[in-house]
Amino acid sequence: MVTIEIIAIGNELLLGDTLDTNTSWLCRTFTGLGGHVERAVLVRDDRPAIIREIRGALERGVQLLVTSGGLGPTDDDLTLQAVAEALERPLVLNERALALVRETYERLAAAGYVTNAQLTESRVKMARLPQGAEPLENPVGAAPGVLLRLDRTTLVSLPGVPAELKAIVTGPLRPILQELFGAGVFRQREVIALCRDETVLAPILSEVAERHPEVYIKSRAREFGPDIRFRITLSLSGRDPTSIEAKLEEAVRDLRDALRQAHIGLEA
Amino acid sequence: MVTIEIIAIGNELLLGDTLDTNTSWLCRTFTGLGGHVERAVLVRDDRPAIIREIRGALERGVQLLVTSGGLGPTDDDLTLQAVAEALERPLVLNERALALVRETYERLAAAGYVTNAQLTESRVKMARLPQGAEPLENPVGAAPGVLLRLDRTTLVSLPGVPAELKAIVTGPLRPILQELFGAGVFRQREVIALCRDETVLAPILSEVAERHPEVYIKSRAREFGPDIRFRITLSLSGRDPTSIEAKLEEAVRDLRDALRQAHIGLEA
Structure with missing residues (x-):
């Protein structure tokens, strides 16, 4: 299985000004793959x-x-400088990246979105990449990935604007x-238990999980309240969809049986 | 200034199943203080x-x-075991925590939310704290902080359910x-510039920031589109509100002047 780490960069995230939705979207996307x-x-x-x-993740040998973030034209956009320094490589003007930035501003100037297409220092900055890097075209913004x-x-390295x-x-x-x-x-499969007490579910989940060590089983704690449904997800990754689905099906059946035996209702 | 780190715990966050809103809320709360x-x-x-x-944060001497997360009754709720191990302390049954857990289940049983108030192993688990810890009463759930x-x-250590x-x-x-x-x-103060090109703002912000090194100035990149407003925030933390506000006011005035000189419109 491909191992992944994510680094989201930006003061606004740690000030609590901006909710980081990028990380969750990336997690869902990579998990789905x-x-x-x-x-x-x-x-x-x-x-x-x-x-x-960056160095920590590279030392852990993540694949x-x-x-995300910090690729823009302002002085506090520091990601590529940090990547270059972490790898002990210089930042160099990348001709393909510069062509992408140039095309973007020519298009934006032609459409009247910006006043001119000049390659100012703030724009050229977005084309200075760590040596050996390739730019990834940004279809909706200026800074290439x-x-x-x-x-x-x-x-x-990706820009922080979610659409980009x-x-x-x-x-x-x-x-x-x-x-x-x-x-x-x-x-992923889901079982809805008609139960609001996780302490009753805990030992049941624990036994089922022991019988299906490959399957990841998780219950969702909800606030105590009028909702008496409990979401239990079962998930598994791998290469062979047939065997994955068979293992999941078996675990789902086992879990449903165990819940029924404990007189816990199930949503169809 | 008090330095802070946050560790959000839970597979669901890294599967992209659950958006971690706790971290952003904690960031906003601590920044506001x-x-x-x-x-x-x-x-x-x-x-x-x-x-x-945990060990990394303690080594960095964070205050x-x-x-958040991992305090519940299920086997995959591992936070307190990890805290204990990171500090090389045993987990011990905390009598005050046990009293809180007992009261919660007595209240829930009396209200008919759970079938009984028995202190099962899954419930007692939530009262096993690292040696030397104090429980923090959870007004809306079972697991104490x-x-x-x-x-x-x-x-x-806080539970992962946002309301708790x-x-x-x-x-x-x-x-x-x-x-x-x-x-x-x-x-924090905000200046809205009627401009959609961050590469034009970048050198202006950079000059203003140099003249006000204490103030943190950040522009918000937006997708290119019909919106021609650009949000610039200026912020500062400290102990003396009068001097903080004076410094911010000065920086805001300087920024507005610099933007006007560059013929960039301002929202009143």
Whole structure:
């Protein structure tokens, strides 16, 4: 299974000004491809902090490392400087990235969105990539994404604006993810128990989980209240959809039987 | 300024099944008290991973370390075991925590929400705390929060259900936070620039920021589109509200002047 870590960058996240929805979207996307997101971290626009997180992930030998945020034109957009420094590589003007930035501003100027297409220093900044990196075209914004293929790790830097991040992942990054994840699959099933007391469910889930060590079983704690439904999800990743579905089906059946035996109702 | 780190625990966060809104709420709350959240990390229900994050934060000497999630009755609720192991302390049955758990189930049984008030192993589990910890009453759920006062760090473990987390922070944790944060304050001002091109704003913001090194100035990138407003926030934390407000006012005035000189419109 492909191991993944995410680094979300931006003071606004740690001020609580902006809710980081990118990380959750990336987690859902990678999980759906059969990947295993092990950890995600939110850090400030602080070069040493970003460098420390990148180095930590590389030392853990993670296969895919994704950063979000900090690719823009302002001085506090520090991600690529941090990536370069973490890898001990220089930042260099990337001609393909510069062509992408140029095209974007020509298009925006022609449409009247910006006053001119000049390659000012603030615009050129977005085309300075760590040596050896490839730009990933940004279909809805100015800052290209960045791809670096390292020995063990594929490092991808994405912009923090959600629409731009999603457009790169579902567009130019897609073939790279397919190559990385291969035919990985993820399946999830749900059982709704008519019960509001997790302490009653706990020993039952524990026994079922022991009989199905490969399947990941999780119950969702709800606030005590008038809702007497409890969501239990069962999930499994791997390469062979048939065997995954068979294992999940078996665990679901076992769980439903165990709940019924404990006189806990089930939603059909 | 009080330094803070947050550890959010739960596989559902890294599967992308559940959006972690707790971290953002905690960040906003602590920032509003004048604190400085340096980092937040999302990890799986995996004891070694949780231990590694706790130890890292303690080594960095953070003053407040908050964990969310993993306090419940199920086997994959591992937070307190991880805290105990990270601190090399045993988990012990805490009599005050047990009294809180007992009261909760007595109340729930009396109200007919649960079938009985027996102290089953799944319920008692929520009262096993790391040695030296104090429970924090959970006004809306069963699992108490946990407070540990260490040499340099105040460590607080909160449940992952948002209503429970918020009720503990705004209830029993409030006096502890007040003691820790003292009279810290945070102030933020906003300037709306009628401009959609961040590359034009970048050099202006950079100059203004250089003239006001204490003030944190951030522009919000928006997708290119029909919206021509750009949000710029200026913020500052400290102890003296009068001097903070004066410094912010000065920076806001300077920024508005610089934008006007560059013929960028301002929203009143």
